[in-house]
Amino acid sequence: MAASPLQLAPRGPQIVIDSLKRELKVGVKDSLHKLALYKALSISYWKKSPDSSIYYAKKSIKLAESAGEEEEKGDALHNLGVAYYYANDFKSSLDYFYQSLEISEKIADLNRIGRTLNSIGNIYYSLNNFPEAISSYKRSLVLTRQSSNTKMEASILNNMGSLYGSHGRIDAAYILLNQSVALLEKLNDSIGLSSSYNNIALLYRENGVYNKALKYDEKALHINKKMGRIWDVSFISNSIGETYFSKWSVFI
Structure with a gap:
């Protein structure tokens, strides 16, 4: 979803959060630097604690408004939308995404508009x-x-493929998901590949091709274990468990 202006190292979420909080506690005088810290904390808390993510996103919005930073406000609104998504409050999420979209369209930023429309698509999904x-x-x-x-x-492409798959458009889903994987492999984007691999695994599982489903989820699991992404390790492990259950329940 939204990218942080800070370049966060590939460390565990809690290590990143602790580091950001320490920097805030020391005292940051520059408002843009403080805004960057708030935004980074909001993003770091997305999956770990949506309530905390909402708290820091709202602080980001307030600071961006006081600093007259319209683009930063748009990003903060987007981050707030993501936080509400993880809190399962889709109505609020959609509202903040549309507020963010309005700012992006006002400043004619194609990249931000495209990003926010993708997020809106996720909510409607x-x-x-x-x-x-x-x-x-x-x-x-x-x-x-x-x-x-x-x-x-x-x-x-990953999201579209998953959407088509969930509505029985299997051929289109495979094409889009594999297009996504091809791009991500060129970029060496491990996090993106994990998501695409999991969606392909889900598609194979739903069509009874269990060995291939396990193969792709194992790839996703390996990536997330290596990166220390605990939430995703849990999610993919659950997906693997569901595939084994589906595979063996055929014989029960």
């Missing part, structure tokens, strides 16, 4: 609203390609 989800993804894909953001393009 979660709400099982296929027409709005696919419309948002397609608009996002066009703008993202215009801004030459290959990483975001791969993310959108």
Whole structure:
């Protein structure tokens, strides 16, 4: 989703959070630096503690407004939308994404518009609203390609593939997911590959191709273990367990 202005090292989430909090505690006088810390904390807390993520995103918005930083406010609104998504409050999430989109359209930033439309598509996907989800993804894909953001393009293709798969459009789903994987492999984007691998695994599982499902989820699990992404390790492990259950329940 949204990128932080800080370059965070590939460390465990709690280590990053502790480091950011220490820096805040020492005292940061520069408002833009403080804003960067707030935004980074909001992002770091997305999956770990949505309530904490919401807290820091709101502080980001307030500081961006006082500093007259419209672009930063748009990013902070987007981050708040993500936080509410992880809190399973899709209505609030959608509201903040649209506020962020309004700012991005006002400043005519194609990359930000494409990113936010992708996020909006994710909410409609979660709400099982296929027409709005696919419309948002397609608009996002066009703008993202215009801004030459290959990483975001791969993310959108991944989301579209997953959406098509969940609605029985299997052939289209495989094509889109494999396009996503091809781009991510060129970028050496491990986190993105983990998501695409898991979506391919899910597609194989739903179509009874259990060995291939396990193969792709094992790839995703290896990536997340190596990166110390505990939440994702748990998620993928659960996915593997569901595949084994589906595989052996055939014989029960």
